[in-house]
Amino acid sequence: MSHDAFSVLDSTKLSAFHRKVTVLSAAGMFLDGYDITVIAVALPTVAKQWHLSSLMTGALTASAVIGMFFGALVFGRLTDRLGRKKMYLVNLLGFVVFAVLAAVAQDAWQLLICRFLLGLAIGADYTISTSLLAEYAPAKRRGSLMCRLGATWFIGAACTYVFALILVPFAGEHTWRIMLVLGAVFALIVLWMRRSIPESPRWLASNGHTEQARAVLTDLGDTQSVLATAHTGHRTPWRTLLTMPLLRMTFFCCGFWFMYTLAYYGITLYTPTILKQVTSSTTGIYAGSLIIALVGVVGAFTGASLVDRVGRRPLLIIGFAGMLVALTVLALLREPGLAALVALLGIAVLFANSGPGIVNLVYPSEVFPTSVRATANGLGTAVSRVGAITGTLLLPTLINAWGLHNVLWIFVIAGAIGLAIAITLAPETKGRTLEELTESPSRTPESDAVAR
Template identity: 80%
Template sequence: MSRDAFTVLDSTKLTPFHRKVTILSAAGMFLDGYDITVIAVALPAVTKQWHLSALMVGALTASAVIGMFLGALVFGRLTDRLGRKKMYLFNLIGFVVFAVLAACAQDAWQLLICRFLLGLALGADYTISTSLLAEYAPAKRRGSLMCRLGATWFVGAACTYAFALLLLPLGDIAWRVMLVLGAVFALIVLWMRRSIPESPRWLAAQGHQQEADAVLTELGEGEVRPSVGVAQAQTSPWRTMFTFPLLRMVLFCCGFWFCYTLAYYGITLYTPTILKQVTSSQAGIYTGSLIIALLGVTGAVIGVNLVDRIGRRPLLIVGFAGMLTALAILALLRNPGLAVVVALLSIAVLFANSGPGIVNLVYPSEVFPTSVRATANGLGTAVSRIGAIIGTLLLPTLIKAWGLHNVLWIFVAAGATGLLIAYTLAPETKGKTLEELTEHPLNAKGTSENAEAAVG
């Protein structure tokens, strides 16, 4: 494939179209963060109303995450086969329908099923939005644009607690209203996404040269040379990914993302439950949860501004190191007060979100070729959801059996493992076009200067 064909996309100048794709892709991530986190607000109410066991509480929390696991695997492959745009629109229908059905649930099993189905759509959006944005983003700005997806996820999560405070007078029905609000927002985003054209990189990889040329010409105002390339060989995506040098990147992306979600989801989806261990004030619980979520947003903003300056690798390593340190200190403390717990969890989430929490959406979209990009994103998302499932499904039972103090060491171990994976396997990919990144095998400790040896 000719690199020059995509010059209009890899220009360092951001166009209104780049901003539009980023905003509409980020809107999906906002909804992901919002819809996933709303269960944390619902749990205290439904547990009391429906007299739920610890096991059912874990199942309800994990249901959407399990759906994401399957949705990412299935729809990641479909996105590579059917195209980015079709799936970009289709998955948002699930956001609307299943959020409304979840809001109408009358018992725990109805809510669990609806949350699972909603998770299918959430998992799909991870693979679709990241692949589409990566294929449109300019090389020099790709990291910061894609990290904004991660940052917007955390904004959605923070808005969950902000709305919880605002809707506190509604009592036990507040979470139902919040789900309906999410469905309304998804409907608006669905309407606006209609105008985004198919990815020209995907079209070229499928052999649709004329259609790819037409999109590029429209975006480049007629300045793009015709004939952008030839179709890529249609081999099995799984066979492609599980052979060297891509296998190394599969292990890297899946490994660090798994460790991050194991700790992050366990903390954030149970933040009110964790804080309830140290205070009985409902307002204090929601306020503390909001503070932690806002520090998470701050961390993501820091990462967005640094990822194209210092690179992906330093952010990943420092992020895991900071998260590990804060969680280890909290695990060593006996009977900490609310302020200490909120402060240390805030620091842990800040570091986590400034590194692994945002580059997890960047690396899989950069280090894999167009023909398997969405499939690889789906695999990474699915494996990360296993970490999230462990961190959510088992946490209530483990806290009850072992106590919060001992459970924290699981998160410490996840942070330490993630740091080891980041240090030994993380490549540096900043500043390179997607075509450059898929021409050479990756150097795990590469820099932007020597990255001619980077990425396959």
């Protein structure tokens, strides 16, 4: 594929269309963060109402994340086979239907099943939104636009606590049900607005639909006919992700993302539960959770503003290093007060979100070719969900058995391994077109440094 084939997309100037794709993809990520985190608000209420055991509490919290594992794997591959646009619309139907069903659940098992099905849709959106935006975004602005997806996820997560603080005085124990319905309404609005987004011309060209790809590019202002050299369409087996030269990048993306989610989800989905260890004030618990979430939003937008200037690799390394230091200090404190707990968790989330929490959506979309881009996103998302499932499923039981400060050492170890992976394997990809990046998937950090 000629590097000039998609020059209209790789222009450094952002068009109204670029902004539209970014906003509608980010809207999906907002819903991801919102719907995932609602369980943190629901948990104290349903655990008391339904007399949940520690095991069921963990299963209920992990159910949506388990759904994400399967949703990312299945729909990632389908997105490469059937196209970005079809899945871009279909997956939002899942947000609407399963959020409403979860809102009317009458026992823990009903809620668990509905949360699992909602997780399928959330996992699908990770692969679809990131792949579509990466294939439309200008090369020199791609990092910041895609990092805004991650930042919007954290805004969605923070909004759960904002809504909780607003609704609890009026709705009481039904707050989480109302919040799920509100998420379904928002998903329906986004679904309607996504109809106007055309299929990715990169996907069309890679699958042999040259004329359709040219038509999309023409509508976007392209005046060149340079798709004659486009690939004639062939299916790339998913197994290529597990063979050289792509294996190195597969291990890198899956490895650092796994370590990040192991620590991050264990902290954020149980923030109210963790804070409950040191205070009995409901307002204090939700206010502290909101502070931590908002600090995370600041971290994400800080990283998004720097990613195309300082690069992906420095952000990833600094993010893991900062998270590691904050969690180590917290683990060494035997009995932290509420202020210390909120401050140190906030610092950990600040660094995590400014690095691995946003570049996890960038790297898989940049270092893999179009034919397996969504599949690679799906695999990375699925493996990362294993880390998230481990953190969420086991945390209540481990806290009861070992105590909070001992459990925190698991997160410290995850941060240390993530930092080691980042230092040894992270490439630098800023400013390059997708075609330039995927022509040399066997790059190393050292060769990138020489190239710069």
